[in-house]
Amino acid sequence: MPVYRLTRDLLFPHPSLSDEDGLLAVGGDLCVERLLLAYGSGIFPWYEEGQPILWWSPDPRFILYPENLKVSKSMEKFLRKKTYRVTYDTCFRNVITMCGKLRSGNTWITDGMIESYCELHKLGFAHSVETWFGNDLVGGLYGVSLGKCFFGESMFSTMDNASKTALITLTRELCQIGFHFIDCQVYSKHLESLGAVNVPRDIFLHELEIGLDHDTVRGTWHRYADS
Secondary structure: OOOEEEOOOOOOOHHHHHHOOEEEEEEEEOOHHHHHHHHHOEEEEEOOOOOOOOEEEOOOOOOOOHHHHHOOOHHHHHHHHOOOOOEEOOOHHHHHHHHHHHOOOOOOOHHHHHHHHHHHHOOOOEEEEEEEEEEEEEEEEEEEEOEEEEEEEEEEOOOHHHHHHHHHHHHHHHHHHOOOOOEOOOOOOHHHOOOOEEEEEEEEHHHHHOOOOOOOOOOOOOHOOOO
């Protein structure tokens, strides 16, 4: 399949036109409007410093249905100890920066990505979940929320189970408020252990359409904080 070159127009080819690895298009920019269009179309940016922007829609798609979350007995025991405190949207820039810093030399979280997603956060579409040990930020994740869909982007952890605590806490909250899925994009053994599964892209796109048929709750998610 050909890889499409984007113009200044806010348009994407259909995800079914991706190549066998999921690469769909190259070029364009990371403006808020294009990012929102991409996520709403089942497409996401993923590239390295020095590369043009690459846009992907893999088949299959790796997603976590909140109601299917799996938490091991040992992790449940760890969570009951309340070693960490979890908050939402208190330091988005710190979280995305740490996600990139801990993958130095092997990250798609470029300076341009950071600025674009911080703008999405200011507009109420991007969110962070923070894990604290005392006053220290030791883990977290960030992603984009549209309708009843959450598109996870990256996690980081500097202490055992810190990012896992953030993800489990978020997933349980999203289950309570009726989110359809968390998009994990591509397979990882770690997320599979928590219940994420591969689904065919056409099924993902159908469920995305259903999930987007709900209003997007913009703004801070402070009210979901685990007290």
